[in-house]
Structures are given as structure tokens and as C-alpha cells.
Amino acid sequence: MxxxxxxxxxxxxxxxxxxxxxxxxxxxxxxxxxxxxxxxxxxxxxxxxxxxxxxxxxxxxxxIETDDGEPIGAFAWKPLVVIIVSVAVFGFALPRLGMVISLPILVLMSAYASDEHTWLGSIINAVILTAMSWAVFVLGLKLTIPMWPSFLGG
Structure with missing residues (x-):
């Protein structure tokens, strides 16, 4: 076949x-x-x-026949590595730095995986995602997630 x-x-x-x-x-x-x-x-x-x-x-x-067989292009290693590293950094940082610092770090690091990202768009995304995560997980679901760094008593 x-x-x-x-x-x-x-x-x-x-x-x-x-x-x-x-x-x-x-x-x-x-x-x-x-x-x-x-x-x-x-x-x-x-x-x-x-x-x-x-x-x-x-x-x-x-x-279903295609024109050129739709070959697979080169493997995108940079985005894969950047996303994996940024998620690992987030997992390491969350209990130590809190969500207010860790989530923007995750968004800004993972935005680097795209060739089309802008810093302003990434910062706006980080602020909105942090506010929405706080509203959903802390206010709505009442999960115990550290909001601030542990050395600040958070």
C-alpha cells in the first residue's frame, strides 16, 4: 500500500x-x-x-491522492527544546518563585520558540495569562498555589 x-x-x-x-x-x-x-x-x-x-x-x-505526497520537512528542534526547557523551568520555579513570577517567565521563554513573537505581545500575554490563572485556579477552584516567592512569605 x-x-x-x-x-x-x-x-x-x-x-x-x-x-x-x-x-x-x-x-x-x-x-x-x-x-x-x-x-x-x-x-x-x-x-x-x-x-x-x-x-x-x-x-x-x-x-486520497495528493499532488506531491506532502513530504515531511526538516524537524523543528529549536521550538521543541525551548518549550520543553521553559516548562521544566516553570515546574522548578513555581514552588520557589510563585505564580506571579513563574508564569511570566514561562510565557516569555516559550515565546522565544516562535520566529514571529514580539516582546510587547509576549508581555501582554503573560499579564493576561497570570491574571486569568489566578482567577481560575486560586479564586475559582480554591487551589493552594503559591502566588509570591517563598522568601517573601508567599
Whole structure:
């Protein structure tokens, strides 16, 4: 069988693998019932849906002809490394520096992964994301998240 779209083939395969991994991982938890879903209910359903979506994309990649076969270009290492490092820095900094400092650091570091970012847009994004995160997680959900650096008593 000939692959007619490399991009769709590999993305469909990735969706199937990730969806199956989440569905299989969810089997270690209690499903509960429809009225009282357990911790496995949502990840299992989402994993199955993701795998089905991947199967549909994979089927399309094998059946629908494209002009040039949609080859996969060079792998974008810079954005991958920048995002992984920025998330790791955020995870390390949050308990020590608090959300008011850690979240803007995350946004500003991860914005560097894009070739189209502007500092003004990144700063505005950081301020809005920090305010919304505070409103949702601290005010709304009442989660105990440090807001300020621990050395300031936060």
C-alpha cells in the first residue's frame, strides 16, 4: 500500500499511538459509572477518540491522492527544546518563585520558540495569562498555589 500523504500518515500514526497509550494507561484506574465517573472515565474516552481520529487521518493518508505526497520537512528542534526547557523551568520555579513570577517567565521563554513573537505581545500575554490563572485556579477552584516567592512569605 502506497502512502499518499506523508504528513497525514505520520500524524495519524502519532494520534493512534498517543490515544492508545492514554486509553491503556487509564485501565489502571477505576472507571466508575456514567452517573459517577471515576478517574479513568475521561482519559479512556479521550484516548479512544484520539485513536479513532488518528485512524481516520491514517486511512485518508493511504487512500486520497495528493499532488506531491506532502513530504515531511526538516524537524523543528529549536521550538521543541525551548518549550520543553521553559516548562521544566516553570515546574522548578513555581514552588520557589510563585505564580506571579513563574508564569511570566514561562510565557516569555516559550515565546522565544516562535520566529514571529514580539516582546510587547509576549508581555501582554503573560499579564493576561497570570491574571486569568489566578482567577481560575486560586479564586475559582480554591487551589493552594503559591502566588509570591517563598522568601517573601508567599
Amino acid at each position: 502506497k502512502v499518499k500523504s506523508q504528513k497525514d500518515f505520520w500524524s495519524g500514526l502519532m494520534f493512534i499511538v498517543v490515544g492508545a497509550a492514554f486509553a491503556i494507561g487509564a485501565l489502571n484506574y477505576n472507571f466508575g459509572s456514567s452517573a459517577r465517573p471515576g478517574p479513568a472515565y475521561f482519559p479512556f474516552g479521550l484516548g479512544v477518540l484520539l485513536a479513532i481520529l488518528g485512524g481516520m487521518i491514517l486511512f485518508e493518508a493511504l487512500t
